[in-house]
Amino acid sequence: MNDADIKKIEERIGYSFNDKNFVKLVFTHKSRDPEHNYERLEFLGDAIAGAIVSEYLYLLFEKSTEGELSKARANMVNLGSLYKIALTLDITEFILTEGIDGKNKRIIGNVYEALIGAIFLDSSYEKTREILLIHLNISGLVSSLGAGKFMQNDFKSKLQELIQKEYNIVPKYQTVKKEGPDHRSTFTVCVKVENKILGYGDGPSKKIAEQLAAKNALEELKP
Numbered sequence: 087m088n089d090a091d092i093k094k095i096e097e098r099i100g101y102s103f104n105d106k107n108f109v110k111l112v113f114t115h116k117s118r119d120p121e122h123n124y125e126r127l128e129f130l131g132d133a134i135a136g137a138i139v140s141e142y143l144y145l146l147f148e149k150s151t152e153g154e155l156s157k158a159r160a161n162m163v164n165l166g167s168l169y170k171i172a173l174t175l176d177i178t179e180f181i182l183t184e185g186i187d188g189k190n191k192r193i194i195g196n197v198y199e200a201l202i203g204a205i206f207l208d209s210s211y212e213k214t215r216e217i218l219l220i221h222l223n224i225s226g227l228v229s230s231l232g233a234g235k236f237m238q239n240d241f242k243s244k245l246q247e248l249i250q251k252e253y254n255i256v257p258k259y260q261t262v263k264k265e266g267p268d269h270r271s272t273f274t275v276c277v278k279v280e281n282k283i284l285g286y287g288d289g290p291s292k293k294i295a296e297q298l299a300a301k302n303a304l305e306e307l308k309p
Contacts (some may be wrong), residue, residue, distance in 0.1 A: 087113065091180055098175050101205055101217050108204040115183040115193060124200035131203030135163050138215045139222075141289075145241070145297065162227055168195040174225040177201075212293065241300040248307065249279055257284065257303070259296045275299045 092109045096102045103109055108127075116123040139162050143155045150158070161167065172178055172194045181188040181197055206214040249257050262274040275295035276283045285306055287298030 087180065087182065095177055095180055098177055099201065099217070100220060101209075101213075103204070103208050105208055108208055112200045112204050113177075113180045113182055113197060115181065115186070115188065117184040117186050118182045124197060127200035127203035127207075128196045129203070130206065131199035131201065132163075134206045134211070134214060135168075135199060135202045135218060138211075138218050139163050141215075141294065142219065145301065148301075162222065165192060165195040167225075167227055168198040170227070171221050171225045172198040175221065241297050241304060245277070245284075245300040245303055248304070253279060255279065257300070259292075259299065261292060261295075262286070277303050 087110050089106075092103075092106055095109055095113075111122060112124050112127060114123045116125060136159065139159050140155070143150070143158050143162075147155065147158075169191050177197075178189060178194050181193065183193070187193075202214060202218060205217055246256055249255060258278045260276050260278060262276050264274075265272045272288060273292050273295040274286060274288050275292060275298075276286050277296070277299040278284065285299045285301075285303030287295040287300070287302060289295035289298055
C-alpha cells in the first residue's frame, strides 16, 4: 500500500490518520501477514462500535426497553451492516490478502471494525463516535435527524431551556471525579442550579457525562 492509496482511503472515510501505519494494519489480512494484521484492531473496533451505538440508542429512545435496544443495536452493528458501510465508502479494493478472496463479506465487515478501532486509538472516543455516525448515516442505517440530535447535546439544550424559563439562569456542570487512565477515563459530572444538584451522569468523556447528567435532571424535574 502506497501513500496515494492511503490518501484515497482517508478521503473516502472522512478521516486523516496521524499515524499512517494504522491504515496499512487495518487493510492487511492475516493471510498476507500472520503477525501484523487487522485482527487485534477488529477486536477493539467491535467493542467501540457497540458502545457508541448503545449510547446513541440509549440517549435517543428513552422509552425503549432493554430488549428493544439490544435488537436495534444488533441490527446496526451486525456483519451485514458493517459490510454495507464498507461498500458504501468504497474501500474494499484496498484489502490485502494472500491466496483467498478479499471480497469475502466477513473479511470486509471485519476490516471496517478494525477501522473503527484504529480511528479510536489514533484520535478519541468523541471523534470515533462522530465518524461512525456519519458512516451509519450515509449508509442509510441511521437517520440524519437522529444522528443530528444525538451530536447536538439535546438533553443539555432541553434542560437549559427549562431552567432559563423557570429561573432565568443557566445550569452549571461540574466534574465530580475522573477515574482510570487518560485513554480509558470515566467522568462523573453533576449539574447544578444555584448550588442545588439536579442530577449526576457518568461517561467516557465530560460531554457524554454532562449529557447524561442533564437527562437525569430532566427526569427529576418532571411534574
